[in-house]
Amino acid sequence: MEWSACLDEYEKLVIRMTTPRVVIDNAVCPKATVVKVDSARKHGILLEAVQVLTDLNLSIKKAYISSDGRWFMDVFHVTDVNGNKLTDESVINYIEQSLGTIHYGRTTGSNGLTALELTGTDRVGLLSEVFAVLADLQCSVVDAKVWTHNGRIASLMYVKDCNSGSPIEDVQHIDRIEARLRNVLKGYNDIRSAKTAVSMAVTHTERRLHQMMFADRDYERKPILQPIGDSPVVTVQNWAERGYSVVNVQCKDRTKLLFDVVCTLTDMEYIVFHATIKAAGDGAYLEFYIRHADGTPISSEPERQRVIQCLQAAVERRASEGLRLELCTPDRQGLLADVTRTFRENGLNVTRAEISTTRDMALNVFYVTDAIGNAADPKLIESVRQKIGLSNLKVKELPPLIYHQEAEREDQTGGVAGTVLLSLGSLVKRNLYHLGLIRSYS
Numbered sequence: 001m002e003w004s005a006c007l008d009e010y011e012k013l014v015i016r017m018t019t020p021r022v023v024i025d026n027a028v029c030p031k032a033t034v035v036k037v038d039s040a041r042k043h044g045i046l047l048e049a050v051q052v053l054t055d056l057n058l059s060i061k062k063a064y065i066s067s068d069g070r071w072f073m074d075v076f077h078v079t080d081v082n083g084n085k086l087t088d089e090s091v092i093n094y095i096e097q098s099l100g101t102i103h104y105g106r107t108t109g110s111n112g113l114t115a116l117e118l119t120g121t122d123r124v125g126l127l128s129e130v131f132a133v134l135a136d137l138q139c140s141v142v143d144a145k146v147w148t149h150n151g152r153i154a155s156l157m158y159v160k161d162c163n164s165g166s167p168i169e170d171v172q173h174i175d176r177i178e179a180r181l182r183n184v185l186k187g188y189n190d191i192r193s194a195k196t197a198v199s200m201a202v203t204h205t206e207r208r209l210h211q212m213m214f215a216d217r218d219y220e221r222k223p224i225l226q227p228i229g230d231s232p233v234v235t236v237q238n239w240a241e242r243g244y245s246v247v248n249v250q251c252k253d254r255t256k257l258l259f260d261v262v263c264t265l266t267d268m269e270y271i272v273f274h275a276t277i278k279a280a281g282d283g284a285y286l287e288f289y290i291r292h293a294d295g296t297p298i299s300s301e302p303e304r305q306r307v308i309q310c311l312q313a314a315v316e317r318r319a320s321e322g323l324r325l326e327l328c329t330p331d332r333q334g335l336l337a338d339v340t341r342t343f344r345e346n347g348l349n350v351t352r353a354e355i356s357t358t359r360d361m362a363l364n365v366f367y368v369t370d371a372i373g374n375a376a377d378p379k380l381i382e383s384v385r386q387k388i389g390l391s392n393l394k395v396k397e398l399p400p401l402i403y404h405q406e407a408e409r410e411d412q413t414g415g416v417a418g419t420v421l422l423s424l425g426s427l428v429k430r431n432l433y434h435l436g437l438i439r440s441y442s
Contacts, residue, residue: 020100035074058078113158127353141159142160268310325395
């Protein structure tokens with residue numbers, strides 16, 4: 001009996017030692033909510049912690065990371081999308097619960113949908129052709145993300161059967177989908193074959209997109225079009241006395257920047273032992289002290305250059321080129337095929353897209369340029385809006401950092417009667433709704 005009691009106490013001690021301790025403090029910093037995480041260290045735990053925060057569209061203004069020895073300690077200074085401290089109890093509770101269980105790992109399921117992974121050569125009108133094929137094959141796109149970088153495209157789409165509303169499981173139907181999409185994705189004079197894959201479950205969507213583009217080696221390709229604005233500056237040096245490689249990244253600040261960088265370092269099998277992150281104005285400075293899993297630093301010039309290229313690509317993939325268009329309209333079969341065909345017919349190129357469906361409403365975001373990558377003609381945009389519906393397709397030119405002025409302007413011009421647009425202030429609750437943690441975010 002006494003021995004059993006001792007075992008129970010030992011198990012409780014192990015649980016206490018391995019369960020992360022999370023403290024969320026709104027008093028210590030005047031401009032941000034401070035989130036502290038203490039835990040036993042394991043590979044990938046930093047990415048899991050950052051993922052929890054960025055999935056809620058929170059901005060990380062400062063961060064201090066240390067994980068020498070067997071212990072891991074993070075301090076994050078975060079704000080909501082409007083630049084305010086976190087005050088919503090449902091958001092705070094979700095962060096505490098999620099960070100408290102990161103040691104167990106998380107997998108994002110498909111929620112009864114079929115996941116399609118697509119990579120290939122990007123070109124004007126490609127997305128229109130993809131959506132047309134899916135509509136013709138009776139596939140309804142419920143959720144999707146599309147990234148383009150250096151002439152390549154990667155997309156992760158969740159689809160269901162239009163007629164039954166069920167996931168697509170018929171082997172012959174899946175084979176037809178893969179074959180037709182692979183044919184569409186093949187570009188002219190492309191030495192790489194297009195890739196398609198189908199599954200019933202997938203890891204974190206944006207992490208998977210990074211992995212797909214990394215496997216496609218987009219970082220080795222030269223950009224077809226000169227990117228707008230300054231490219232990220234990445235340097236890598238070895239600190240021989242301490243056995244670290246020191247990685248510095250300087251670029252324009254934006255939401256999910258830290259996630260993109262940490263995701264790439266993790267997928268390249270580097271371990272972050274210390275890091276400092278600071279955002280000031282519209283700029284961001286990130287410094288990481290890293291080693292291989294075996295404890296050694298970067299050991300050659302080709303490896304150093306590869307790290308630089310991969311981190312530059314990680315920052316650039318989500319750096320949106322073009323004008324942001326938001327589509328909000330009742331969902332219907334063939335909607336995406338019709339909208340993207342209109343873009344193609346008017347010479348607009350989609351550089352990034354986020355597709356979602358909530359309560360039978362399509363809530364989609366497209367970033368568009370003209371056919372050669374320049375800013376689209378405003379008259380052309382208005383013509384496209386006329387064809388799709390002025391109240392359905394809206395122009396949003398918000399910069400990556402969203403301040404109070406933009407939020408106020410959004411409230412003042414908040415839409416035509418009958419349009420169901422999400423306000424900036426509801427984005428966090430919308431994410432909680434998609435995660436199934438609240439019943440409504442209206």
